[in-house]
Amino acid sequence: MKDAPIVWADDAQTGAARHISEVEPGLAxxxxxxxCHAAMEAVNSKNPNPKHRPHFRxxxxxxxxxxxxxxxxxxxxKTLMEVTEIELPELRKQGKxxxxxxxxxxxxxxxxxxxxxxxxxxxxxxxxxxxxxxx
Numbered sequence: 001m002k003d004a005p006i007v008w009a010d011d012a013q014t015g016a017a018r019h020i021s022e023v024e025p026g027l028a029x030x031x032x033x034x035x036c037h038a039a040m041e042a043v044n045s046k047n048p049n050p051k052h053r054p055h056f057r058x059x060x061x062x063x064x065x066x067x068x069x070x071x072x073x074x075x076x077x078k079t080l081m082e083v084t085e086i087e088l089p090e091l092r093k094q095g096k097x098x099x100x101x102x103x104x105x106x107x108x109x110x111x112x113x114x115x116x117x118x119x120x121x122x123x124x125x126x127x128x129x130x131x132x133x134x135x
Contacts, residue, residue: 005055006063008071009033009040017078020045020054033058034074035067080121087115 007020009031020042023029029042038061044050058067080086090113097107 005053006033006040006057006068006071007053007055008075009056010037010074012039017074019075020056027059029056031056033061033067033071035070036061036064077121080118083118085115085117087113089113 008017009020009023009029010016010033011018012030012032017034018029018031023031023042023045025042025045025047027039027041029040029045031040031042032038033040033056036058039059040056041059042054043057044052044054047054056071057063091111093109093111095107096104098104
């Protein structure tokens with residue numbers, strides 16, 4: 001994960017998530033790392049023909065293992081808050097069931113995909129996010 005390109009960072013003043021395509025190049029992006037809060041530099045952010053993928057890099061600090069992971073987590077939370085609904089995929093449950101006569105048998109139930117509203121998103125810690133949905 002440490003070598004993954006970082007394409008999300010935090011606005012230095014507001015803390016809002018910023019995608020590399022939304023900011024000015026270089027240190028004029030005014031962004032900090034979501035993971036370690038070091039100053040970030042936007043690379044190729046406004047370049048129409050980049051040779052390398054646009055990304056953020058730390059200005060003077062070393063990249064830490066958690067930097068890219070935290071950027072991905074914040075981007076995911078921002079996206080979920082903006083879309084307000086997600087489609088849950090088909091779900092298959094398998095298990096044992098008991099017939100009226102007491103005989104056990106294997107059973108499978110399939111729930112169809114369903115669209116649900118996101119009611120709340122809460123970051124529990126650096127690795128987990130809880131999303132509450134309304135069915």
